[in-house]
Amino acid sequence: MENITNVMEYEAIAKEKLPKMIYDYYASGAEDQWTLRENRNAYSRILFRPRILVDVSKIDTTATVLGFKISMPIMLAPTAMQKMAHPEGELATARAASAAGTIMTLSSWGTCSVEEVASTGPGVRFFQLYVLKDRNVVAQLVNMAEKAGFKAIALTVDTPRLGRREADIKNRFALPSNLTLKNFEGLDLGTVDRTNDSGLASYVADQVDRSLNWKDVKWLQTITKLPILVKGVLTAEDANLAVQVGVAGIIVSNHGARQLDYVPATITALEEVVKAAQGRVPVFMDGGVRRGTDVFKALALGASGVFIGRPYVFALAADGEVGVRKALKMLHDEFELTMALSGCRSIKEITRAHIVTPWDALRVTPRL
Template sequence: MASEPVLSLAELENIALDRVNKITREYWTNGAGDNSTVQENKVAFNRYRIRPRALRNVQNIDMSTSVLGQRVSLPIGIAPSGWHKMANPVGEAGTARAAKALGTMVAVSMGTAMGSTPADVCSPEEVKSAGGSAVKFFQLYVFRNREYTRQLLRRVENAGYGAVMLTVDTAHVGRRISEIRNRPNMPHFLRTISFGSQLQKENPDSADFTIDASLEWNEIIPWLRRNTKMQIWLKGILSGDDAELAVKHKVDGLIVSNHGGRQLDACIASVDALPEVVRAVRGAVPVHMDGGIRKGSDVFRALALGAAYVWIGRPALWGLAYDGERGVELVLKILQEELKICMGLAGCSSTKQINASFLVQARDAML
C-alpha cells in the first residue's frame, strides 16, 4: 500500500526526524539554553493575523521577486546550514540543485570550506557548480586568522559567488546543551565547529581558527571592502540601532535572524524584530529574514512586515532526509503552493502588493 503524500512541513518534519539518528535529530532540533528562542521563532507568527481584502482579481498570482539583481520565482530561499550530508549523501550540492529547479536561491554555509573530507561536506566550488545562478550567497565567519579569511574570500569570489553573509551573532558560541552532552559521540567535524574553545584546548595550534570575538563596525566592514568585490550582507541583525549602523557603514543588505535560536536563548523572535529593522533602514538596503518559517502564511506575514525575501533552514534538512534533492524540492513546492493560496485569499496578485495593511495584531497578543 502506497504511503500517503506529504502535504505540510509539519508532516515532513515528523518523518525526517524519525529517519535520522539521535545525535543528528538533536543537532537539528535543539538550540541554545532551554530552546525558548527556537520555539518563540515559530509561535511569534501567530501574533500577526491576516486581514484579507475581497474582489481584487487574483486569477493570476505572481510570487516572483528580485535578489542581487536576479529575478527569482518565489521569495523563499534556503539559508546557510551546516553538514547537509548528515541528512543525505547528495549534501549541499543536492540542496543547490533543488533551489535551482524551483528558480530560487541557496546560501552556502562556511562549513563547506572548512577542510572536511568529501564524505562530510561538498566544497563551495561543487555547490556553485551544482546550483549555478541559484548560488550567490556565501556565509562568512571571520576567524582570528585573517589571512585564512582573506584567502577564503578570494576563493569563493573566484568561484562565482556574488555576496558574503557576514554572520554577526556568533562572537561566542551559544550554550547548546544537547551538543555539549552529545559531544563525545559527535563526528569530528561537528566537534571542531561547535566547540572552538574546546578544540583550542585540545590543539593549541588551532587558536587562530576560532571566530574572532573582537570585531567592531569601524574595522571589519572596511577590511571586507578592501578584500573582496562581493556584496557585503550582515546576517544576525535584530535591532534598529544596528540596522542604522549597517546603513551608515554602507553594507549591501541585512538578514534579520537569531541564528534559529542556536545562539542567545530568551532572544527576540526574528519576525518580531523585523518591523523595527525595516523602519530603521528606510529603504536604503534590502532586508531579508529567517527563523521559524513553517508555512506559506508565515512567508506572507514576513513579507507584509517588510521583508523582501525569507530564508528557511531546518526544513531543507528535513527534505534531504526524506528524499534527497527531491525532498528539498518538495519543501519549496509546499511553501510555494501555500503562499499562492494565501496570497489569493488575502487579495494579493503580486508580492509587490503585500504590505502591513494586510495584518492585524492578534487580540490575545495585546492582553
C-alpha cells in the same frame, strides 16, 4: 513521502532516520529553547486582513534580490554540515534550489566546497562567512567563493562565541569521521572532534574571531567586490550602523534560536529593523518560517524575502534532493494561495494593511 502535505511533516521522518546526535544538532536551540518556540509561536499571533473581490486569476510570486530575479521570496539559509543529513548534502540542496529558481546560501562549515556546489550547474548562490582569527584564511575563503561564481557574502555577526546548546553538550557532538569541512581543507584549521563538551563549541572557541566589529565589515569590503549582507541583526541601532558602513542588505536573524536565548522571535524584531533601514537597503529574515502564510506575514512587515533552514534540512534528511524540491514547492504554493486569498496579485501589493499584530494596539493615536 507522497502523503506529506506540509514541510513540518519532514521533521518526524528525519528524526526516525538520523542518529540522535545529528537530529539533535539540527533541531535544538540554546538553553531553555524559549526563543526556539517563540520563533514559531509569534507567527500565530499575527492575523490577516484579507481584501476581497480582487481579480486574482493571475498571481506573480517572483521577487528581485540584489538584482537577481527569483521565482519566489523564499530562499535557503546557510546550514552547516549537510552531509550529516544526507550523503549528497549541499549538492542535493544546490540542485533543488536551482530547480526551484531560488537562491541557496552555502555555509562556511559546508561538507561540500564552493567549487563542488558551483559544479552542480547554474543557479544564484550566496556564501555565508564566519570571520576566523586568521584573516588570510578569511580572504582565501572569500576569494574562493568569488571565483566559484557566488554572488554575495552573508556575514554572520551573532556568533563571537557559540550559544549554549545543551543537546550538543549531552551528546558530545562531533562531525562524523567520514566527513570534513570542505572549504577548510588544506587550510590547517583543525577538525570538529569529540570533546567533553560540544565539539563544535570547542572548534568555534579555537577558530572564530571574538574581536569582530564594524571596522571588520569595512575591511571585508576592501577584499571583495561582492555585496555583503549582515546576518544576525535584531535591533534598530544595529540596522542603522549596518547601513552606515555600507552593507548591501540586512538579514534579521537569531541564528535559528541557537545563540542567545530570550531574544525576540525574528518576526517580532523585523518591523523595528525595517523602519530603521528606511528603504536604504533591503531587509530579509529567517527563523521559524514553516508556512506560506509566514512568508506573507514577513513581507507585510517589510521584509524583501525570507530564508528557511530546518525545513529543508529535514526534507533533505527524509528524501534527499526530491525532499528539498517538494518542500520548496509546498511553500511556494502555500504562499501563492495566501496572496490570492488576501487579494494580492504580486508581492508589491502585499502591504502592512494586510495584517494585524499584537503590537498594533500600542499605536493608538490620541484624539485632539
